[in-house]
Amino acid sequence: MGARIPTTLAAFLAVLSVLAAAFLPLPLEAADTAPAPRQEGKWRIAYVEGGTYENYQKVLKSFVRGLEKLGWIQADETFHKTSFPDDRAMWAWLSQNARSDYLEFVPDAFWSANWEETARERNKDEAINRLRERRDIDAVIAMGTWAGQDLANDRHSTPVIVFQSSDAVKAGIVKSAQYSGRPHVFALCDPARYKRQVSVFHDIVHFRKLGVTFEDSPTGRIYAAIDDVKDVCREQGVELVECHAVTNSPDFSQAVASFRACNERLAKEADAVLITHSMTVKPSTMPELFKPFLDAKIPTFAQMGSGAVRRGALLSLSQTDFKAIGLFYARAFSQILRGASPGSLPQVFEDPPVLAVNLETAKRIGFNPPSDVLAESEEVFTSILTQDSQ
Incomplete structure (x- = not known):
C-alpha cells in the first residue's frame, strides 16, 4: 500500500476507509446503466463455475439486488431469503421465476465442474463451442478463478464478467488490475x-x-x-x-x-x-x-x-452483505449490455x-x-x- 502501517487498529481501519472511498465506483449517469431492450427478444445470460462455494451465492444474490436497483429485473424476497442447496438450484430459480423485460437467465446455459478437473475441461469446451458456434448467449457470468481462467481467452468473443476471482491478475485472467487487456473480459480486482x-x-x-x-x-x-x-x-x-x-x-x-x-x-x-x-x-x-x-x-x-x-x-x-460489490458488478454488466467494451471498464474496487x-x-x-x-x-x-x- 506504500504507507507505513499504523500501530493501532482504529487508525489502520480509518486509513483503509479513506483508501476504499477512493476506489468506490463513481456515481454513473442513469443513461449509462438504465435497462436497454435488445433488438430481438431478451439479453441471454449464461453461468460457468468451478463448483459450488459459499460466497458464490451471496455474490450472485447481491448482483441481482444491484440489477433490481438499476431496473433490469425483479426477484421477490423468496429468492434472497432462500438458502439453495447448490448454485445450479439458484440458477434454476432465476431462470424460472425472475421477472424481467430485458434479461433471460438461460436454463441450459449453466456449467458447474463440481471441482473436478475432468468435468472442468469438458465444461470449458462445451461452453466455448456454444459461444462460438451457436452464438445464442449475450454475456457470461464466470464465477470464480477456474471459470475466469477457462473463459478469458481468444477462443470466443462473448462478453465475460468474472466474479470472485482470488487474484485475477496472478491467475492470468486479466493483464492488469486496471484494465483486462482483452476487449470482451471484465474482472473485479482488489490488488491489496x-x-x-x-x-x-x-x-x-x-x-x-x-x-x-x-x-x-x-x-x-x-x-x-x-x-x-x-x-x-x-x-x-x-x-x-x-x-x-x-x-x-x-x-x-x-x-x-x-x-x-x-x-x-x-x-x-x-x-x-x-x-x-x-x-x-x-x-x-x-x-x-x-x-x-x-x-x-x-x-x-x-x-x-x-x-x-x-x-x-x-x-x-x-463484507457484511455484499451490497457494494453487487452494485459494482451490476453497473459494469449494465454498461456492457448497453454497448461498452468489457475491456475498457475500470476494474479496481476495494471493499469497505x-x-x-x-x-x-x-x-x-x-x-x-x-x-x-x-x-x-x-x-x-x-x-x-x-x-x-x-
Whole structure:
C-alpha cells in the first residue's frame, strides 16, 4: 500500500476507509446503466463455475439486488431469503421465476465442474463451442478463478464478467488490475485485499510465527494469495510457517484429511494461523478443520470472510452483505449490455473494511479482543456453528 502501517487498529481501519472511498465506483449517469431492450427478444445470460462455494451465492444474490436497483429485473424476497442447496438450484430459480423485460437467465446455459478437473475441461469446451458456434448467449457470468481462467481467452468473443476471482491478475485472467487487456473480459480486482487482511490480523494479534496451509501448485498458491502473505510477513519481520496439503484430489475425504493434518502441525509450530481459500475449506468441513486451532488456543484469521468466523475462526475482514460489490458488478454488466467494451471498464474496487469476530472462539482460546476490535466489528458472533446444510 506504500504507507507505513499504523500501530493501532482504529487508525489502520480509518486509513483503509479513506483508501476504499477512493476506489468506490463513481456515481454513473442513469443513461449509462438504465435497462436497454435488445433488438430481438431478451439479453441471454449464461453461468460457468468451478463448483459450488459459499460466497458464490451471496455474490450472485447481491448482483441481482444491484440489477433490481438499476431496473433490469425483479426477484421477490423468496429468492434472497432462500438458502439453495447448490448454485445450479439458484440458477434454476432465476431462470424460472425472475421477472424481467430485458434479461433471460438461460436454463441450459449453466456449467458447474463440481471441482473436478475432468468435468472442468469438458465444461470449458462445451461452453466455448456454444459461444462460438451457436452464438445464442449475450454475456457470461464466470464465477470464480477456474471459470475466469477457462473463459478469458481468444477462443470466443462473448462478453465475460468474472466474479470472485482470488487474484485475477496472478491467475492470468486479466493483464492488469486496471484494465483486462482483452476487449470482451471484465474482472473485479482488489490488488491489496490479502495484504490488507494479514496486516489487520498482525495489528490485532501481534504474532511472530504465522502458519498457513495451502496446496503448493500454481492454482493453490493463487487461491492462498501466498505471495502477498509472504510480502507482509517480510515487512513485519514475521516468520511464515508453511504446510503443503494435497487438496486437488478426486477423493474429497483424502483432501480434507491432508488439510487437517497440516492444521494439526501448524497448531504446534505457529502462534497464529491464516486460513486460506481452498475448495477443501467449506461450511461442512470447517468445524473439523478448525478444531486443532481451538484445542491449541491458536488465533485464526479466515481469508474467505464471516462465514468461516461463524464456524470457529476468530477473525475476518469482509463484507457484511455484499451490497457494494453487487452494485459494482451490476453497473459494469449494465454498461456492457448497453454497448461498452468489457475491456475498457475500470476494474479496481476495494471493499469497505468490516471486521467479523467470534467471541466464543476468543473465549476458548483465551484471547481478549481489544476494545477497538469490538468497536470496529460489524459482525460479532457469540457461538460457533457446528451443523450446516452445505
